Amino acid sequence: MKTRVKEFRSAANLTQQQLANLVHVSSRTIISIETGQYSPSLLLAYRMAQVFGVTVEDLCCLKENKEMEDKQYENL
DSSP: OOOOHHHHHHHTTOOHHHHHHHHTSOHHHHHHHHTTSOOOOHHHHHHHHHHHTOOHHHHTTHHHHHHHHHHHHHTO
């Protein structure tokens, strides 16, 4: 899943460890989310969105991700 976590984290001048501490996860979790290897749970996405003052939809690029998934289903 594509997210804008790294973009928002950088704009907020937070390290991966600082963000991890704020949302109660390990820095490895933040790294995995930023590299697209892990999709955050709804609750974690909500916590991060609150830190950045954005919506979960914006943080997790929900519209873009839905469109990409819809295209995959069209090809079946």
